[in-house]
Amino acid sequence: MILHRPYHEDSDALTKIKDDLETQETVAALRAQGLQDDTFDGYAVQAVRPPLKNYAVGHGIAGMMIDQPLEDRFAANLAARGIQGGDEIVLIVCFAGEPGGAAQKLADELGRLGLVGVKVTGAVHFVHWTSQGALPIKRYPSNDAVRAAERGYTKAEDNAWKSYVTALKAAAAVHMATALKHGEDIVVARVLRFAGARPDDNRAKLNAAMTAAKTGTNTGAALRDIIMRSEPDYVYDSKRIVLRPLSHERWSAELRALLTDLSVLADPAGGAIRAETDITEARDALRNSLKAAWPAYSSGYLDGMRALLTPDATGEWASYTSAAVRSIAPPPQQPTAQPPQRTLEETRAAEALDLDEIDALIRELGGGDG
Known part of the structure; x- marks a missing residue:
């Protein structure tokens, strides 16, 4: 039995997509052992007996299993799936195995339910699980090849994000051109409100187009120019x-x-559904682009570190057997992964869009010249 959170949910968050891709690889690797998988909130899959093991895949912080933070409920979930004394469940969750962490608490809760003798194993430090197997890490090693793999995936994220933004802008421009046929004032007002929320330096670049839109000078082209050349207000x-x-x-x-x-302005009756479809298609393309980049990252970064691990950098596992309730010490804090560290100028350079690409996509979508 393999339990995990859903990893196909609609999202454009790069960190979530990355987590999803890693979870998907882990589940696939475990499934190759002949196990069935299920989400935490499903009850279609039952626990297995030794020599097979049961697994739960998730994220951990400060000893807590984020995906199943209430150990008593998780224990009840496992009981409903038929787990029993002599079985083992492995928590592929960072820091779940540390003293007082999720693994120990889960064993205690299973004991409270009368399920004595269930072995709960958790990673004491960081843990990954690729197609090559378990990867427990105490301290992350690195070399030029590992760093290159990390940079490669970041570049893939940058390119996928730019394509995603291009797709959203192109679809907006197409709907804008159609909406203008039903009345200019409300369309102009909406796009100008969007332009007014841009950062100062971007508004300066859009000033001529904003003036043209306000005066009705080639309105469609002016509004499209605003949409195409708009930039984010970075935080x-x-x-x-x-x-x-x-x-x-x-x-x-x-x-x-x-x-x-x-x-919606272009089609009051069906516009909301059409917009939802446009967004879903753009998000699917974003995810698929990163999915294609994942194997190289997993092999070069995660398995690249595997080859560099020394005994003192290798993480450990700890096991607890359900029995009497133990005292629980407060868990230490877990360091969190950081996104790329870039200045405003570096981020703008990495995410700069190709205006010709947006224009081509607008024509492909049937937007014309406005």
């Missing part, structure tokens, strides 16, 4: 390092809102 810290996840979340939300509003 960054006190050192001007861009907070990429938050910046992407805000920019995506703005573009999706613009696309949806213009689609």
Whole structure:
């Protein structure tokens, strides 16, 4: 039995997609042992007996299993799946095996349910599980090849994100051109509101197009120019390092809102559904692009580190057997992974869009010249 969270959910968050791809590889590797998988909230799969093992795949922080934070409920879930004394469940969850962590608490809760003798094993440190097997890590090693693999995946994320933004902009421009046929004022107002929310330096670049739209001078071309040349208002810290996840979340939300509003103006009856379809298609393309880049990253970065691990850098596992309730010590804090550290200028350079590509996509979608 392999339990995991869903990993095919619709999303444009690069960190979530990366987590999904790793979870998917882990589940596939475990499934090759002849096991069946299920999501945590499903009950279609039952626990297996030795010599087979049961697995739960998830994320951990400070000893807690984020995907199943309430050990008593998780224990009840496992009981409903038929786990019994003599069985083993392995938590492929960072820090779940540390003293007082999720593995020990789960064993305690299973004991409270009268399920004595269930072995719960968890990683004491960081853990990954690729197609090559378990990868417990205490300290991450690196070399030029590992760093190159990491940079390669970051570049793939940059390219996939630019294509995603291009697709959203192109769809918005197409709906804008159709909406203009039903009345200019409300369409112009909506796009100008979007332009007004751009950062100061970007608004300066859009000023001529904004003026043309306000005066009705070649309105369609002016509005399309605003959409095509718009830039995100990046969020960054006190050192001007861009907070990429938050910046992407805000920019995506703005573009999706613009696309949806213009689609509804173009077709009040079916515009919302059409916009949802456009967004889903763009997100699917984003995920598929990163899915294609994942094997090289997994092999070069994760399995690349596997070859570099020394005994003192290799993580450990700890096992707890369900029995009497143990005292629980407060777990230490887990360090969190950081996104690429870039300045505002570096981020703009990495995510700069190709205007010719947007224009070509607009023509492909039937948007014409506005």
